[in-house]
Amino acid sequence: MAKTKTLTQAQLRAIREELEAERSQLLHQVADLDAEADVKNWREGGFDDDPADAGSASFERETAQSLSNHARRQLIQIDDAIRRIEQGSYGTCERCGERIDAARLEALPHATLCMDCKRRDETGR
Ligand SMILES: [Zn+2]
Numbered sequence: 001m002a003k004t005k006t007l008t009q010a011q012l013r014a015i016r017e018e019l020e021a022e023r024s025q026l027l028h029q030v031a032d033l034d035a036e037a038d039v040k041n042w043r044e045g046g047f048d049d050d051p052a053d054a055g056s057a058s059f060e061r062e063t064a065q066s067l068s069n070h071a072r073r074q075l076i077q078i079d080d081a082i083r084r085i086e087q088g089s090y091g092t093c094e095r096c097g098e099r100i101d102a103a104r105l106e107a108l109p110h111a112t113l114c115m116d117c118k119r120r121d122e123t124g125r
Contacts, residue, residue: 004098004099004100004101004102004114005101005102005103006091006099006102007090007091007102007105008102011102011105011106012085012090012091014106015085015105015106015109016082016085018109019078019081019082019085019109019110020082022074022078022109023075023078023079023082026071026074026075026078027075029067029068029071030068030071030072030075033064033065033067033068033071034064034068036060036061036064037061037064037065037068074110077110077112078109078110080110080112081109081110081112091105093112093113093114093117094112094113094117095113095114095117096114096116096117098114098116099114100113100114100115101114101115
């Protein structure tokens with residue numbers, strides 16, 4: 001393969017915009033899911049006579065909660081990526097310190113590992 005490409009300023013700007021758009025979307029999602037988990041919690045009290053309904057309400061609540069947790073974890077990664085852009089360390093592999101390929105960053109803006117380290121990470125487990 002060709003030498004690792006570094007991001008141009010324009011690409012970096014585009015990635016930052018994308019991260020910020022994704023961030024505000026996730027913030028909405030977390031708020032919605034938390035509200036949903038709350039509503040299900042509140043409703044569950046009404047299903048005492050019907051264990052099947054109570055079960056499905058609690059299943060839906062758990063689903064909302066786990067989606068919300070997942071969105072929160074993504075938010076942390078995105079915040080982290082935005083911070084790295086501000087600090088100028090964005091696009092550098094956390095493990096080996098090499099530049100992460102521009103194409104990889106465009107596909108996965110919050111990537112913190114280069115392809116090699118990522119692959120090692122996956123096979124090492
Ligand atoms: Zn690396």
